[in-house]
Amino acid sequence: MENGFTTAVYIVAAVLFILSLGGLSNQESAKRAVWYGIFGMGLAVAATLLGPGSGLWLLSVILIAAGGIIGYFIAMRVQMTEMPQLVAAMHSLVGLAAVFVGYNADFAIDVVNAARAGGSLDALGTFAAIVAHKSPVEIAILRVELFLGVFIGGITFTGSVVAFGKLSGKLTSAATKLPGGHLWNAVAALVSVLCLVWYFNSGSILPLVIMTAMSFFIGYHLIMGIGGADMPVVVSMLNSYSGWAAAAIGFSLGNDLLIVVGALVGSSGAILSYIMCKAMNR
Numbered sequence: 001m002e003n004g005f006t007t008a009v010y011i012v013a014a015v016l017f018i019l020s021l022g023g024l025s026n027q028e029s030a031k032r033a034v035w036y037g038i039f040g041m042g043l044a045v046a047a048t049l050l051g052p053g054s055g056l057w058l059l060s061v062i063l064i065a066a067g068g069i070i071g072y073f074i075a076m077r078v079q080m081t082e083m084p085q086l087v088a089a090m091h092s093l094v095g096l097a098a099v100f101v102g103y104n105a106d107f108a109i110d111v112v113n114a115a116r117a118g119g120s121l122d123a124l125g126t127f128a129a130i131v132a133h134k135s136p137v138e139i140a141i142l143r144v145e146l147f148l149g150v151f152i153g154g155i156t157f158t159g160s161v162v163a164f165g166k167l168s169g170k171l172t173s174a175a176t177k178l179p180g181g182h183l184w185n186a187v188a189a190l191v192s193v194l195c196l197v198w199y200f201n202s203g204s205i206l207p208l209v210i211m212t213a214m215s216f217f218i219g220y221h222l223i224m225g226i227g228g229a230d231m232p233v234v235v236s237m238l239n240s241y242s243g244w245a246a247a248a249i250g251f252s253l254g255n256d257l258l259i260v261v262g263a264l265v266g267s268s269g270a271i272l273s274y275i276m277c278k279a280m281n282r
Contacts (some may be wrong), residue, residue, distance in 0.1 A: 008258040009047035016040030016259055021268060044257055051271075088235050091242045092160035095219075098153025099212065100247035102146040104210060105252045109139060130254065140200065142252060146272045147196055149248035150208065155222070156241040162223040163234050170267025171229025178221065185222055188214040233276045240269025 017040045023033025049060060078086045108128040114131070134142065165171030178184050192214045193206035226234055233258025250258030276282075 004193060006032045006047045007256070008049075008164040009043050013040040013043040013047070014260045015131070015256055016173035017264060021264055048268035061258075062263055082168075084232060084235055085164050088160045088164040088167060088231075088238065090234070091238045092157050092164065092198050094242040095153040095156030095158075095160060095245055098242075098249050099157065102105075102252065103208070103248045105142065105146040106205060109142070109203070110205075115137065127253070138171050143200055145248055145251040146194070147199055147208065147211065149245055149252055150190060150212055151215045152245040152248060154212050156238055156245055158216045158219030159223040159241070160218055161220075163231055163238060166223075167231050167235075171224075171232075175225050180221075181225065185218050187257065188218050192218075197279045209229075230280075230282065233273055233280065236269055236273040236276055240266050240273060243267070243269055 016036045018031045020037035020040060023029040023036060045064065049057065075086070105127070108131045111128045112132045115128075131142070133141070151173040162171065166173050192211045195214070196210040198204070199211070223234055223238075243262045246261070247259050247262025247266060250256070250260075250262055
């Protein structure tokens with residue numbers, strides 16, 4: 001019953017997010033679209049807290065309240081001309097959250113394995129208890145999902161930090177690359193693929209850590225190699241990355257709403273990037 005209620009609320013929230021995204025296409029409906037998004041997010045948070053398997057109520061409420069208060073004061077101090085910087089900063093937090101959630105999923109697998117070795121699964125936390133009921137094939141799929149979520153999230157995090165620095169004038173707006181240019185990005189991507197194979201076969205955290213470092217480097221070096229004049233397109237591209245990172249983590253957590261919203265953000269960001277590139281002859 002509780003699962004059905006949570007799913008129903010998630011469906012309503014997903015519809016509200018779709019209406020919000022569609023309403024932002026013109027000035028007349030933009031204000032209404034923002035409220036659709038606010039109500040959708042409120043429903044999503046409430047359903048998650050009230051749904052089955054939720055725990056640490058007090059900590060969750062404190063963190064949500066703290067984040068809301070900090071976000072409110074930051075948004076109130078930002079001028080409209082500084083909005084691209086704010087968006088880039090918010091994207092960096094989404095990417096970092098994806099990295100943390102991915103590592104948490106990996107730790108949960110280790111906790112379950114240790115509990116099995118000890119002969120008792122009774123003391124497992126909520127997500128670890130879900131992992132404990134997965135088959136070996138599902139665990140392998142979970143490893144791939146969390147690996148991709150961490151990889152995309154790492155690129156989004158450092159890339160967004162660099163974009164924020166360029167837009168705010170804290171970093172040089174000139175395109176800056178290491179000798180060899182994007183060859184370094186290709187090498188880092190290849191190392192990440194090899195780490196995926198290593199992680200899939202061994203389950204060791206070392207390849208996950210190496211891949212995280214590679215993703216941080218790719219995000220930094222990729223965006224540093226783009227001039228400040230193209231940062232609006234970059235911010236839109238990073239918006240797309242943050243959506244795909246959220247979708248990948250949604251698969252890891254088994255959260256349908258996170259998958260839907262991540263796909264919406266990822267696809268809309270990609271489309272917007274394409275439109276902006278054509279308009280700017282890039």
